[in-house]
Amino acid sequence: MTKLSVNINKIATLRNARGGDRPNVVQAAKDCERFGAEGITVHPRPDERHIRYQDVYDLKEIVTTEFNIEGNPTPEFLKLVKEVRPEQATLVPDAPDAITSNAGWDTIRHKDFLTDVIAELKELGIRTSIFVDPDERMIEGAALVGTDRVELYTEAYASGYHQNREQAIAPYLAAAKKAQKYGIGLNAGHDLDLDNLKYLHDTLPGLLEVSIGHALICDALYFGLENTIQLYLRQLK
Numbered sequence: 001m002t003k004l005s006v007n008i009n010k011i012a013t014l015r016n017a018r019g020g021d022r023p024n025v026v027q028a029a030k031d032c033e034r035f036g037a038e039g040i041t042v043h044p045r046p047d048e049r050h051i052r053y054q055d056v057y058d059l060k061e062i063v064t065t066e067f068n069i070e071g072n073p074t075p076e077f078l079k080l081v082k083e084v085r086p087e088q089a090t091l092v093p094d095a096p097d098a099i100t101s102n103a104g105w106d107t108i109r110h111k112d113f114l115t116d117v118i119a120e121l122k123e124l125g126i127r128t129s130i131f132v133d134p135d136e137r138m139i140e141g142a143a144l145v146g147t148d149r150v151e152l153y154t155e156a157y158a159s160g161y162h163q164n165r166e167q168a169i170a171p172y173l174a175a176a177k178k179a180q181k182y183g184i185g186l187n188a189g190h191d192l193d194l195d196n197l198k199y200l201h202d203t204l205p206g207l208l209e210v211s212i213g214h215a216l217i218c219d220a221l222y223f224g225l226e227n228t229i230q231l232y233l234r235q236l237k
């Protein structure tokens, strides 16, 4: 079974546009869960342009499904994660000024750093996932740093899907098989949407979770949040 974790960054982007509290991020998370989301994902960035650090503490109080915090493991991020203790922390190597995440970890070059951070988080009972490109060498590296899961960075799949989906999925299938071989759990995310999700789900073995934000919130403008979450869940059956 593949869980749908709804990334609510874009709810916070909308709230921040006016500086008030509409839409309320905590209420949106509760509603996502009520409408069927099986997890809530946030990706606080250093400039707090969408999710603020305080939102993460507030969300911890109310999320009843699986709370997944994504981000670059800076000292500030690690302090937040250790205090909040979500079910899962997803480590993403993004630059502070990146518009959005644009690459996975080099798990070989950053082996020592990742090994230390992952051990610290696992000791607190936090499941770890690391964001990686669909590169078998990076999966081998992930196995060596001791992570529970990897999250495959699906931007390349999403952008190639309409041209040639078999070709677009090929490196992801190889990476998924490698992860299975090493006993690493498999997550995926970035630019997944109602067009490309089902094929990803049906093709990748052992896909445990997808985190989806941008397209899902865009779809919700047209279909409503409840219908949209149901539409996404249907792709994962």
Ligand SMILES: CC(=O)[C@@H](O)[C@H](O)COP(=O)(O)O
Residues within 6 Å of the ligand: 007, 009, 010, 043, 045, 070, 092, 099, 100, 101, 131, 189, 190, 213
């Ligand atoms: C790791 C990942 O792919 C997502 O967290 C994505 O980066 C969403 O972040 P933004 O909402 O800041 O674009």
Ligand SMILES: NCC(=O)COP(=O)(O)O
Residues within 6 Å of the ligand: 007, 041, 070, 151, 188, 189, 190, 191, 192, 211, 212, 213, 214, 215, 216
């Ligand atoms: N980990 C990916 C995520 O949380 C959402 O990415 P996107 O759907 O906003 O591209």
